[in-house]
Amino acid sequence: MAQKDLALAEVPKRERDALQPSAARELANYASIFESAEPYLLDLYAAICHDANEQPSLDSARQFWEHIRAQNPASLPAPTAKAPTTAPPVQLALRPPSAQRTGTMRRPSTASVHSQMLRVWPSETRWTAEDRLSFRSLRMGAAGASCLAMQLRGKSLTRLDLSDNQLGDNSAAAIASLIHGLPQLKSILLAGNILGNAGLKEIANSELQSNGTLEQLAIGEAPPGYSTVIKTARQRPNHISTEGLESLLAALSRNPNRRLAALAAGRIALRAEAGQALSAFLMEDSVLTSLDVSSNALTSEGISALLPSCAKLQTLDISETGCRGELIHGKLCELLQKADRLASLSIAHNVLEPRPMRRIARSISSCASLLSLNIAGTAIETEGVLALADGLLNSHTTCLRELDMSENGISEAEALASLGKIIAGTALQTLRLNRNPLGNAGICQLADSLDADSCPPDGPVLRTLELGSCRIGRPGATFLLIRLRDNRRLLQLRLSDNFLDDSLDMTHVEALRYIQYLHLDSNRLSLRNLTRASRICAKNRFRVQDQEPRALRKEIRHLQVEEVKLREHKHQAAKDSAEIFVRMSAENIAAEELRQLRLGIMKSARQTEQKVASVEQKLQEREAYMEKLKDALEQTAHENELAIAEKRHALEDKEAELMELQARLRDVEAQLARRRAQHPKQLAEINEEISAALPKTEEFKSNQEEMRKELKKLQEKTLIDFKP
Numbered sequence: 001m002a003q004k005d006l007a008l009a010e011v012p013k014r015e016r017d018a019l020q021p022s023a024a025r026e027l028a029n030y031a032s033i034f035e036s037a038e039p040y041l042l043d044l045y046a047a048i049c050h051d052a053n054e055q056p057s058l059d060s061a062r063q064f065w066e067h068i069r070a071q072n073p074a075s076l077p078a079p080t081a082k083a084p085t086t087a088p089p090v091q092l093a094l095r096p097p098s099a100q101r102t103g104t105m106r107r108p109s110t111a112s113v114h115s116q117m118l119r120v121w122p123s124e125t126r127w128t129a130e131d132r133l134s135f136r137s138l139r140m141g142a143a144g145a146s147c148l149a150m151q152l153r154g155k156s157l158t159r160l161d162l163s164d165n166q167l168g169d170n171s172a173a174a175i176a177s178l179i180h181g182l183p184q185l186k187s188i189l190l191a192g193n194i195l196g197n198a199g200l201k202e203i204a205n206s207e208l209q210s211n212g213t214l215e216q217l218a219i220g221e222a223p224p225g226y227s228t229v230i231k232t233a234r235q236r237p238n239h240i241s242t243e244g245l246e247s248l249l250a251a252l253s254r255n256p257n258r259r260l261a262a263l264a265a266g267r268i269a270l271r272a273e274a275g276q277a278l279s280a281f282l283m284e285d286s287v288l289t290s291l292d293v294s295s296n297a298l299t300s301e302g303i304s305a306l307l308p309s310c311a312k313l314q315t316l317d318i319s320e321t322g323c324r325g326e327l328i329h330g331k332l333c334e335l336l337q338k339a340d341r342l343a344s345l346s347i348a349h350n351v352l353e354p355r356p357m358r359r360i361a362r363s364i365s366s367c368a369s370l371l372s373l374n375i376a377g378t379a380i381e382t383e384g385v386l387a388l389a390d391g392l393l394n395s396h397t398t399c400l401r402e403l404d405m406s407e408n409g410i411s412e413a414e415a416l417a418s419l420g421k422i423i424a425g426t427a428l429q430t431l432r433l434n435r436n437p438l439g440n441a442g443i444c445q446l447a448d449s450l451d452a453d454s455c456p457p458d459g460p461v462l463r464t465l466e467l468g469s470c471r472i473g474r475p476g477a478t479f480l481l482i483r484l485r486d487n488r489r490l491l492q493l494r495l496s497d498n499f500l501d502d503s504l505d506m507t508h509v510e511a512l513r514y515i516q517y518l519h520l521d522s523n524r525l526s527l528r529n530l531t532r533a534s535r536i537c538a539k540n541r542f543r544v545q546d547q548e549p550r551a552l553r554k555e556i557r558h559l560q561v562e563e564v565k566l567r568e569h570k571h572q573a574a575k576d577s578a579e580i581f582v583r584m585s586a587e588n589i590a591a592e593e594l595r596q597l598r599l600g601i602m603k604s605a606r607q608t609e610q611k612v613a614s615v616e617q618k619l620q621e622r623e624a625y626m627e628k629l630k631d632a633l634e635q636t637a638h639e640n641e642l643a644i645a646e647k648r649h650a651l652e653d654k655e656a657e658l659m660e661l662q663a664r665l666r667d668v669e670a671q672l673a674r675r676r677a678q679h680p681k682q683l684a685e686i687n688e689e690i691s692a693a694l695p696k697t698e699e700f701k702s703n704q705e706e707m708r709k710e711l712k713k714l715q716e717k718t719l720i721d722f723k724p
Helices: 002-009 013-033 040-052 058-071 110-120 142-151 169-180 197-208 242-253 273-284 299-309 325-338 354-366 381-393 413-425 439-450 474-483 506-510 527-718
Strands: 132-134 159-161 187-189 216-218 262-264 290-292 315-317 344-346 372-374 402-404 430-432 464-466 492-494 517-519
Touching: 013 040, 013 058, 040 058, 040 142, 142 169, 169 197, 197 242, 242 273, 273 299, 299 325, 325 354, 354 381, 381 413, 413 430, 413 439, 439 474, 474 506, 506 527, 517 527
Parallel strands: 132 159, 159 187, 187 216, 216 262, 262 290, 290 315, 315 344, 344 372, 372 402, 402 430, 430 464, 464 492, 492 517
Antiparallel strands: none
């Protein structure tokens, strides 16, 4: 790029004047792509080309704009595709202003050309930055971050996503400036970059120790979608170790006006010692309510150090951290029993095993604040499922609403029966069982608990059920759809990535009048059947959304008809008012006489009814007393017979025992006589053995003391306690 600028500087003035219109046309073509967007996007594109060390082109600029437009939720107009001008464009090196050289030929700046384009081609629809912006996967580096910090300063953004880019330690100053220039920023995502300890320390010391608006910071990516059927590719992790985390926590602790309540540090480079740092910070902190340390090699040691200080958190994610249930279940149970704010807990993809799961399940059922639990891929097996079901069904305090048990190898009938009891007997609203080999038999057993007859009148309260990659074929899916026909509460069903094909009878899908979302992707169904199922769900959603307006319209039509009838009745009432007035006096007299007569009849009838009721009550009491007396006599006679039989059997047993004791007494007396004869000789032998064993006893004691000392040294060295 510099060589090209130098070559252009050596071109004679007349040739440079000829090249300038061509360069302006080239910039105009770039500006035409971004004419309906914010002006700074063209500068951002140039900066990202500089970061990626690539030449800009119209196709890549158009792709860049489409990528930006697809990420952001605002309704953005499509980029204009104007034909290039007649003159062949020159290959321009669009560079950020900081990269331009002095003393060389200066091309028109992108902002000036963009303003000229706006004057030539005015756009009716303008996209302005709203409260959220996403710049994911743009290969953005230090130049792009600096451009954003300069162009977005003072904007009313509340959420900014810069994840999956190339922001390294050299971009830390630009990121800090960007955060400082957005006075309303509440959330920033920096996962999937190449930030290191030095960069995070610079951001923390320069901005986070004084920031009073930021509420969420993501330096690591969220855990992969265990609840989804197809796992998505994971981002490149930031190279942040315990040293960088400690500098971040130190800066946060020094900030008296801090509002940062959510910290996502998943899948970076934390080790076991990070648990101690986080624990020390949480013990003194009362602002942080959400912590994500998933996909870090904290091991059981780090998690055991972290868990006792997490009682104030509302959301805790320790999934895929390499901890084992047999080593952390004590600390985890203590946390669940002590926490009164914890609403979401994820321990997915850690080996819990069935035996520790029994104690963990009891603590889960006693945690009244827990609403969401993720135990996907924890190898709890059937025994763990049974323990969890027993705890949830017998608990009077649990408020669990969401449960993820994907990837646990659940296939046995006992586990499926327990899951059915959980669905029918608890207030669970979301259940994920993806990637469990349920098969047709398992899904048929589970479908019985989803029938409306199991929890009349509308079925269990479950609203979302995910059964992706569960090896479900046509028979199992058909049985499930038939059971869900009258279920009014289940709104979302996922059957993705199973063994379904076009042999599935779609009339069963059409009979589902209450399912609003049915996921059948990644099966062998044709596009026609998939479209048919989606239309049925859309129809159900529209019917639910339109139910109240239709009822109102029907009521309005009914009221209009009633209004016409009311006017007619009022007219007729005016005609009849004269005749009514004439007959009023006669009717009043007759009504008074009739009222007196009715009062007398009612009084006598009431007295008669009271007498009859009293007599019937006494008769019933006597009959009940006779029945009780009869039952008591029969029970007493039966008990006496049983007691007599028991005493007789006891007497026979005692007699047999007495005879046996007498026989044993005779045998013992005979043996005693023999022992008296042999006793002196045996006593001498025993004394000799005792005297021979005394020296060996001292030797064994010294060996025992040495073994204890060696065992103690090994315990201190390996930090393993062999005591039960």
